Amino acid sequence: MFKKVIIAEDLDVMNLGIQQVLKDLNIVDFQHSKFCDEAFLKIRAAIHQNEPYDLLISDLSFKADHRKAEIVNGDELVQKARELQPNIKIIAYSVEDKSYRIKSLFDNAGIDGFVLKGLNSIEELKKAINIISSSDQKFISPEIASALHEKNNYEIDDFDILILKHLSSGTPQDDIIVILKDLGLKPSSKSAMEKRLSKLKDFFKANNTVHLVSIVKDMGII
Structure with missing residues (x-):
C-alpha cells in the first residue's frame, strides 16, 4: 500500500472526501494543494528531501484566481509530475468524460488510473488505489471504460x-x-x-x- 500521497484538488468537499478514503486505507502521510504549481513544488521538494511521494491524486480542472499560474490544469500537472518522477503512481479524479482527453492522459502522461467523480466515486477511488498499489494494472471507472475501448471511425493523430x-x-x-x-x-x-x-x-x-x-x-x- 502507498505510504505517502499528494492530493491536487481545489474543492474542499472533494479534498475532504479523498482524505477520508486515504484514512480508511490506513494511509496517514498525505498532503494536499489547491493549486497545481504548489502541488508540483511539493513533489519536487519531496524528491530533494529523499522522501518522494508514492501517489499523486489530481483533479483536471482548477479555477483560476488572482495568482499567476505556470501549471493551469491537472493535465499539465500529471505530465510534469511523470517527467519529474517517472515511478510515481498517478490517479486522475475528475468529472471529465471526454474519451479522447482521458485516453490522452493514459497514452501521453502514463496515468495509472482514472476515477470519474460521481455517485460511486468514493468506492471506485478506494478500488483504484488498492489495484495500482499492488500491481501494474490500470484502473478506469466502469462508466467510461466502454467508451475508451470503442473503435472510432476516426482517430486523431x-x-x-x-x-x-x-x-x-x-x-x-x-x-x-x-x-x-x-x-x-x-x-x-x-x-x-x-x-x-x-x-x-x-x-x-x-x-x-x-x-x-x-x-x-x-x-x-x-
Missing part, C-alpha cells in the same frame, strides 16, 4: 494536431496546405484538407472551424 495548431495561430487553410507540401506531408491538397477538417468537426461535434479550435484548446489537445 499528429497530422491532425499539426493542422489544428496552425489553425489556432490564425494560419489560413491555403497557407497550411503550402506548409504541409513543404514538409513533404500528405495528404496536402485542398480537397484533402477540407475532408480532414470535416471529420475533425464531426469527431469533436464542432459547428465550424472556430468552434473546433476552441474545443481542442479547452481539452488541452493543443
Whole structure:
C-alpha cells in the first residue's frame, strides 16, 4: 500500500472526501494543494528531501484566481509530475468524460488510473488505489471504460494536431496546405484538407472551424 500521497484538488468537499478514503486505507502521510504549481513544488521538494511521494491524486480542472499560474490544469500537472518522477503512481479524479482527453492522459502522461467523480466515486477511488498499489494494472471507472475501448471511425493523430495548431495561430487553410507540401506531408491538397477538417468537426461535434479550435484548446489537445 502507498505510504505517502499528494492530493491536487481545489474543492474542499472533494479534498475532504479523498482524505477520508486515504484514512480508511490506513494511509496517514498525505498532503494536499489547491493549486497545481504548489502541488508540483511539493513533489519536487519531496524528491530533494529523499522522501518522494508514492501517489499523486489530481483533479483536471482548477479555477483560476488572482495568482499567476505556470501549471493551469491537472493535465499539465500529471505530465510534469511523470517527467519529474517517472515511478510515481498517478490517479486522475475528475468529472471529465471526454474519451479522447482521458485516453490522452493514459497514452501521453502514463496515468495509472482514472476515477470519474460521481455517485460511486468514493468506492471506485478506494478500488483504484488498492489495484495500482499492488500491481501494474490500470484502473478506469466502469462508466467510461466502454467508451475508451470503442473503435472510432476516426482517430486523431499528429497530422491532425499539426493542422489544428496552425489553425489556432490564425494560419489560413491555403497557407497550411503550402506548409504541409513543404514538409513533404500528405495528404496536402485542398480537397484533402477540407475532408480532414470535416471529420475533425464531426469527431469533436464542432459547428465550424472556430468552434473546433476552441474545443481542442479547452481539452488541452493543443
